[in-house]
Amino acid sequence: MVSRRRASTLLSASVATLLLTAPVRASELVPYAVIGDAIPLPLAGAVGDASAGRAIVVNRTYTCLLCHSGPFTEQRFQGDLAPSLAGTGSRWSEGQLRLRLVDASRLNAATIMPSYYRADGLQRVGDAWLGKPILSAQQIEDVVAYLTTLQNPS
Amino acid sequence: MKRLRNISLSLLAVIAFTSLIEAAEIAPGERRSGASFMSVETQAMQNDATANPGMLGVLDGEVLWTRKPAAGRACADCHGDASSMRGVAVRYPAFDDKLNRPVDLEQRVNLCRVDHQQLPPLADESRDLLALTALIGRQSQGMPIETGADSRLQAFIDKGRDAFMRRQGQLNLACTNCHDDNWDKRLxxxxxxxxxxxxxxxxxxxxxxxxxxxxRLRNCMIGVRTQPYSADAPEMVELELYLMSRARGMASETPAVRP
Known part of the structure; x- marks a missing residue:
């Protein structure tokens, strides 16, 4: 019987091995290193701006509120397909949030969470979006900076 | 030995059951019309023919039905009263013997125009094409949808189902991710x-x-940021066909109202 802790270490180690050997991404995307279930370092060394991140999260174009709700009292329409973003910063580290935004499908192939910083391995992408990630490296960092501020679980 | 056989039989049953769950389509008893998700006011608008704005299209269709082209016959000259179309729309998309593939109702109207009326086809989403399909659809209101009963359609339905299950677009979502797995939620x-x-x-x-x-399908495709199929693409008809066959046995509401 493998202990729970050991099982999770094993799992992280194998996930890390898998992820570090993943093929190189589309050329305009900056490379990043996945350690365990996180991307510890900011993409492109960018510094995130939390208020810009909040503006992205509540902007329908960037799709977050189609599925998530959160502490946005001014937003009338919020989805319920995914967990509330309230308290996100207390549940996940900055690096864990970064990987979940960049490519959540690496952690759960069945997730409905889009990969916000990925441009390959997708089928029939419309011309307007072909070869582009949903968010830029800077925008990913802005959203990560904002989500880490969400410490209150309600 | 007998016990071993029983075990392998139950294993098989488990495997069969698991693959059923993976298919994740909505069970027949749980199927609901989009109308049941609407507000009481919108449902009332649909159900009252004098308040349903789709009926204006049906009325336009009645005019077109009897209008005689310069050379050739009006719809009514061959088909008689539009009520003769009762039961037709609930079978579409249907297999076309000449083309050897399924055609949807819009394509059927246009084939009729070209082959029998010496008229050019009506443009996709044009007012006249919508009016004629609304008129034809209206004749089957309340009848159960029968699309897919023709066994020649099965291979095309399967292709449509594959497309429904396939993740696509920049958001990398399949139709099934929302419409089978999350239909009780709000986007x-x-x-x-x-x-x-x-x-x-x-x-x-x-x-x-x-x-x-x-x-409507193009709206969803743009939503997940995939390349929409053109109106006459075989993939589009296959998807329509799969969706209509999913609704087999449900009552037709044409012209329905939706938010």
Whole structure:
């Protein structure tokens, strides 16, 4: 019987091995290193701006509120397909949030969470979006900076 | 030995059951029309023929039905009264013997125009094409959808089902991710619904007009940021066919109203 802790270490180690050997991404995307279930370092060394991140999260174009709700009292329409973003910063580290935004499908192939910083391995992408990630490296960092501020679980 | 056989039989049963779960389609008893997700007011608008704005399209269709082209015959010259179309729309998309593939109702109207009326085909989503399909659809209102009963359609239905299950676009989502797995949820403020196309062409309040199932599908495709199929693409008809066959047995509502 493998202990729970050991099982999770094993799992992280194998996930890390898998992820570090993943093929190189589309050329305009900056490379990043996945350690365990996180991307510890900011993409492109960018510094995130939390208020810009909040503006992205509540902007329908960037799709977050189609599925998530959160502490946005001014937003009338919020989805319920995914967990509330309230308290996100207390549940996940900055690096864990970064990987979940960049490519959540690496952690759960069945997730409905889009990969916000990925441009390959997708089928029939419309011309307007072909070869582009949903968010830029800077925008990913802005959203990560904002989500880490969400410490209150309600 | 007998015990071993029993064990392998139950294993097989488990495997069969698991693959059923993976298919994740909505069980027949749980199927719902999009109308059941609407407000009471919108349902009342649909159900009252004098308040349903889709009926204006039906009235336009009645005019077109009897209009004689310069050379050739009016629809009514061959088909008689539009009521003779009762039971037709609930079988579409249907297999066309000459083309050896399924055609949807819009394509059928246009084939009739070209082959029998010496008229050019009507443009995709044009007012006249929507009016004629609304008129033909209206004749089957309340009848159960029968699409897919013809066994020659099965291979095309399967292709449509594959497309429905396949992740696509920049958001990398398949139709099934929302319409099978999350139909009881809300996408921002809107009910997701089960993708049973029971009332097309529908009058959609968001459009302020009638629109076909293909227009609605293009909306969803742009939503997940995939390349929409053109109106006459075989993939589009296959998807329509799969969706209509999903709704087999459900009552036709054409012209339905949707938010």
């Amino acid at each position: 921002a403020g809107s009910a997701i619904t089960q993708a049973h196309p029971t009332g097309y062409p529908v009058y959609r309040l968001e459009w302020q007009g009638l629109g076909s199932l293909k227009r």
